[in-house]
Amino acid sequence: MGLDIHQWRSHPNVAQAIADLANYRPVLETAIALQQIPAPTFGEAERAAFVAERLRRIGLSSIDIDAIGNVYSRRPGRRGGPALLVSAHLDTVFPHETDLRLRYEGERIYGPGLGDNSTGLAGLIHLAQVMQQHHLPHDTDIWFVANVGEEGLGDLRGIRAVIDRLRDRIGRVVVLEGCDFGTLHHQAIGVRRYQIEARAAGGHSWGNFGAASAIHSLVRLAARISELSVPSNPRTTFNIGVIEGGTSVNTIAQHARLLLDMRSVSATALANLIAQVDQLVASAAAGQREVTLHVETVGNRPSGAIPREHELVQGAVAALQAVGAPVSFQQSSTDANIPLSQGLPAVCMGLTDGGNAHRHDEFILPANLGRGLQALLLLAMAASAATS
Ligand SMILES: [Zn+2]
Structure with missing residues (x-):
């Protein structure tokens, strides 16, 4: 038995809730209110407090903010059984001082973090709200959670803590x-991120010519890494995204570092790539005693997947089709990595259209936001029905 989307579509209270959600304006207003609160990774507290207050006003139970800043709330089910977790991340890639003013251009609304993830968070809040308003009945509890630390060096620390805490009570994750x-x-992509640092004695570019240079050493290593070949199937990638170091143009560098991002849909292919990089670092270190190389893992996101035929994926497909959405699939690195890597069924879904995520000219097109919420509601109702 799969998830029954159509049964819920014809339930009178759900039908009324779906009609309400056709007006996306209130959801958009919430998204904008959230977007105006800075929430860089490791600085999400103010936005978390806003979300907690909204969830409290809606009337959810078990409202709590944990030690690292995740916001928890729960809507009790009628029967119990493994609960549904619905989560959205609080953090953005934009530092505190970012200009968060919005700009409207035709159908587009531009604003840093508006799509990723203020709109996702607004969806979380309004899903809870519409369920409360229309007294929608579900069998299992639904946990509504806004979590920290999804972006960059947050390394999914928020959702890791959430899954640790709720592991024994939940059966599905959206x-x-x-x-x-x-x-x-x-399908969650596995990601490993390295910081590789080089240190050397350095010196004056003229007077100490010939002394070991941290930069020369690091760029030689970087060149070797850049020449690695990786499989295209299973898709495997790498990128040196940051490289920096040195003191001045006439100083032999004492310090340099780079940040390397490695990804694959296959845990084995990722392990192979990591082993090749480790090998290059080891031979570079062996070849030059005056330079020390230090590798630190600064990101580690495990891979994991459920098949497309899984009832949760098929339920999400049916929910999207019920609102007339064209359905597509993407491999990615999101909060869903953590439940998927632990064998807990999870899907990640988007709520409206937009583009330029992680850029200052990020935008959304809100026209489909109502349909996105409608699909989410149908999926949440079906995924919180007791398994037969
Ligand atoms: Zn995001």
């Missing part, structure tokens, strides 16, 4: 992202 309406993620 992760919300603001953009990519119609896109479902059920």
Whole structure:
């Protein structure tokens, strides 16, 4: 038995809730209110407090903010059984001082973090709200959670803590992202990130010529890494995204570092790539005694997947089709990595259209936001029905 989307569509209270959600304006207003509160990774507290207050006013139970800043709330089910977790991340890639003013251009609304993930968070809040308003009945509890630490060096620390805490009570997970309406993620890419540092004695560029240079050493290593070959199937990638170091143009560098991002849909292919990089670092270190190389893992996101035929994926497909969305699939690295890597069924879904995520000219197109919420509601109702 799969998830029954159609049964819920014809339930009178659900039908009324779906009619309400056709007006996306209130959801958009919430998204904008959230977007105006800075929430860089490791600085989400103010936005978390806003979300907690909204969930409290809606009337949810078990409202709590944990030690690292995750916001928990629960809507009790009628029967119990493994609960549904619906989560959205609080953090953005934009530092505190970012200009968060919005700009309207035609159908587009531009604003840093508006799509990723203020719109996802607004979806979380309004899903809870519409369920309360229309007294929607579900069998299992639903946990509504806004979590920290999804972006960059947050390394999914928020959702890791959430899953640790709720592991024994939940059976399914739906992760919300603001953009990519119609896109479902059920295959989590594994990611490993390295910081590689080089240290050397350095000196004056003329007077000490010939002394070991941290920069010369690091760029030689970087060149070797850049020449590695990786499989295209299973898709495996790497990128040196940051490289920096040195003191001045006439100083032999004492310090340099780079940040390397490695990804694969296959745990084995990722392990192979990591082993090759480790090998290059080891031989570079062996070849030059005057330079020390130090590798630190600064990101580690495990891979995991459920098949496309899984009832949760098929339920999400049916929910999207019920609102007329074209459905597509994407492999990605999201909060869903953590439940998927632990064998807990999870999908990540987008709520409306948009683009330029992680850029200052990020935008959303809110026209489909109502349909995104409608699909989410149908999925949440079906996924919180007791398994027969
Ligand atoms: Zn996001």
